[in-house]
Amino acid sequence: MTADAAETTPTTATQSVLTMSNVEVVYDKVFLAIKGVSLEVGQGQMVALLGGNGAGKSTTLKTISGLLAPERGEVTRGQVHFMGEDLAPLGPSQRVDRGLVHVLEGRRIFGHLTPEDNLLAAFSLKSDRRRYQQLRDQVYTYFPRLKERARTKAGYLSGGEQQMLAIGRALMTEPQLLMLDEPSLGLAPVLVEEIFSIIREINANEGVSVLLVEQNAAAALEIAHHAYLVENGHIVMTGEADVLRQNPDVQEFYLGGAGKVDYHNVKHYRRRKRWLA
Known part of the structure; x- marks a missing residue:
């Protein structure tokens, strides 16, 4: 598969929720972080965006959610459409109102509030008590541990519970597209398995499209329908x-390989790229 083919191949024939077309992002008007990135997320799909540190995964998500400006980043080329609408004129809060929500890396929650208050803070229709209770109960169904800890300050929750809360807060916005940035970061394998299983349930039961950014390629590929591999700002x-x-290259360099590692090949990996041959 050529690089051009990788950038233009649609994920499925289903209706697209999100499309990125030839997007470039520059930080501080100097550093080109992502270079001609094109991807697509279909209705109800789970799509994984894989790659190592600094590959451009988080920048891609921030481009979609509108969070580049605080980091002095800007889109210099290309377009991003959500449900057929150009996102360029919309700020981050407007994108959330459209049904696009971004769960940031690092479990960004209000540590001084309880899980219950965190969920309430994410709910937009404060006057609709019945709808709030329905969504809260839905979150507690997926994450019963949060119900058990509902009156504890969120800062005292375990790392896994905080990640559950971060995802639960996102669900309170009734998203059409849920973007998750490294949900497995810093978690024990048993918790990663539990959280990824719940993400799969949410995708299947609620019909929420998911764009999942992960370095844990093995876990992501277990639950995703489609995947993109990013390296040095490019979809490869x-x-x-x-x-x-x-794929043998994915197995060798992202899934731990099988057997003894050939370090000569690792050293020259970026130059050889069998999938670009």
Whole structure:
């Protein structure tokens, strides 16, 4: 598969919730962070965006959610459309109102508030008590541990519980697209498995499209329908998750390999890229 093909191949024939077309992002008017990135998320799809540190994954999410400006970043080329609407004129809060929500890396919650108050803070229709209770109960169904800790200050929750709360707060906005940035970061494997299982349930039961950014490629490819591989700001590979999981380069460099590592090949990995041949 060529680089051009990787950037233009649609994920499915289903209706697109999100499309990025040839997007470039520059920080401080100097550093080119992502370079001609194109991707698509279909209605009800779970799409994984994989890559190492500094590959451009988080920048891609911030481009979609409108959070580049505080970090002195700007889109210098390309377009992003959500439900057919150009996102360029919309601020972050307007994008949330449209149904696009971004769960940032690092479990950004209000530590001085209880989980219950965190959920209330994320709910936009403060006068609609019945709807709030319905959404809160839905969150507690997916994350029963939060109900048990509902009156504890969120800062005292475990890392896994805080990640559950961050996702639960996102659900309070009734998203059409849920973007998750490194939800497995710093968590024990058993918690990663639990949280990823719940993300899959949310996707299947609620019909919420998911764009999942992960360094844990093995966990992401287990639950995703489609995946993109980012390296040095470029999309270098895309395809169905099952296909990528069987790719020898993905297995060697992102899934831990099988057997002894050939460090000569690792050193020259960026130059050889068999998928670009």
